[in-house]
Amino acid sequence: GAVVSQHPSRVICKSGTSVKIECRSLDFQATTMFWYRQFPKKSLMLMATSNEGSKATYEQGVEKDKFLINHASLTLSTLTVTSAHPEDSSFYICSARDPPSGSYEQYFGPGTRLTVT
Amino acid sequence: GEDVEQSLFLSVREGDSSVINCTYTDSSSTYLYWYKQEPGAGLQLLTYIFSNMDMKQDQRLTVLLNKKDKHLSLRIADTQTGDSAIYFCAETGYSTLTFGKGTMLLVSP
Numbered sequence: 620g621a622v623v624s625q626h627p628s629r630v631i632c633k634s635g636t637s638v639k640i641e642c643r644s645l646d647f648q649a650t651t652m653f654w655y656r657q658f659p660k661k662s663l664m665l666m667a668t669s670n671e672g673s674k675a676t677y678e679q680g681v682e683k684d685k686f687l688i689n690h691a692s693l694t695l696s697t698l699t700v701t702s703a704h705p706e707d708s709s710f711y712i713c714s715a716r717d718p719p720s721g722s723y724e725q726y727f728g729p730g731t732r733l734t735v736t
Numbered sequence: 737g738e739d740v741e742q743s744l745f746l747s748v749r750e751g752d753s754s755v756i757n758c759t760y761t762d763s764s765s766t767y768l769y770w771y772k773q774e775p776g777a778g779l780q781l782l783t784y785i786f787s788n789m790d791m792k793q794d795q796r797l798t799v800l801l802n803k804k805d806k807h808l809s810l811r812i813a814d815t816q817t818g819d820s821a822i823y824f825c826a827e828t829g830y831s832t833l834t835f836g837k838g839t840m841l842l843v844s845p
Contacts, residue, residue, distance in 0.1 A: 653833075658737070662824065662837040663779075712778050714833075725833055727771070729778040 621647045623715050625728035632703055634652050639699045642713030648693040651713030653725065654686075654697055656715045658709040703735040742825055742836035749844055754812040756839045758825035761806065765827040768801060770810045773822045773838070782810070782823075817843045 622645040632638050642652055650671050655663040667683075669675040669690035677683045685707075687699040696715075700707055710732050714725040739761045748754045760768070766787050771779040785792045785799045785808075798811040808825055809843045822838040 623778075662835045665833070713778075723836075726781065727779040732776070 620712045621645075621715070621726040623649075623713065623726045623728040625713055625731050628729060629732045630734070632733070634735055635702055637678075637699055637701045638703055638733060639697055639714075640711055640733075642698070642715070642728050643694045644664055644694045644715045644726070646651060647715075650693060650698040652690055653714045653716075654688060654696070654698050655712045655714065657712060657729075657730075663712060666698075698731065704731070705735045708733055708735045740825060740827060740834050740836040742823075742839045745840050745842070745844045749817050749843065750815060750817055751814065752815055754810075754815045754819070754824075754841055754843075756810045756812075756823050758808040758810075758836055759806055760808065760825075760827045760834075760836075761834065762827055762829060762834065763806070764829045765806075767828050768799075768808050769828075769833070770797075770799065770808075771824040771826060771835075773824065775821075781790045798837065812841075815841075815843050817845060819843050 624643045628640045652669050654666045656666050657663045665678050666681045667675045667677045667688050669688045671690050671693050675688035690696040710730050712730040714727045741759045769784040770782045772782050773779050783794050783797050785801050790801050800809045815828045820843045824835050824838045824841050826833040826835045
């Protein structure tokens with residue numbers, strides 16, 4: 620099946636700094652990538668949808684100036700958490716869609732654990 | 737908005753069958769999915785079913801869909817300790833996925 624990777628898998632940063640998380644589709648071209656945030660004992664919350672070459676569409680309540688998403692190529696999307704605060708600590712998961720298959724399957728990355736101290 | 741509901745916890749003994757249930761509200765759902773998440777890991781697609789099907793079997797996994805009642809279930813036959821994880825159901829119309837909160841399956845020896 621299609622493989623999606625994320626880097627880094629874990630990151631610890633200080634309050635006020637910025638952190639970039641990469642999401643790559645390894646063996647397919649993903650015109651659409653999704654970023655999710657997962658809170659403990661809760662479901663995944665969709666943060667934004669990014670289409671290659673265009674601006675990301677953010678879900679209600681997600682600050683686009685804080686969570687910068689770039690999808691510059693068909694295989695790479697990045698999420699930058701700017702001026703991170705402890706409440707941004709979470710598990711961030713990306714997913715990518717493989718449009719040529721004609722289905723709506725999404726393939727998920729392994730996730731990035733962000734801890735802000 | 738659309739909603740997907742799951743029971744939060746299920747405990748079974750090794751070798752038994754597990755049935756995880758899910759209900760959804762979106763009548764325009766096209767695909768329905770089951771994902772597995774092991775601790776600290778991302779989501780692994782287990783199986784999916786198209787909305788015009790009512791059953792799909794894949795080795796130990798059986799998915800049943802009652803579209804009239806908007807009810808989806810995942811049956812795991814001969815459950816093993818390695819099946820212990822959180823299972824998410826999700827649905828999509830034509831765009832994004834809506835997830836349930838996940839069912840934690842605990843398999844005891």
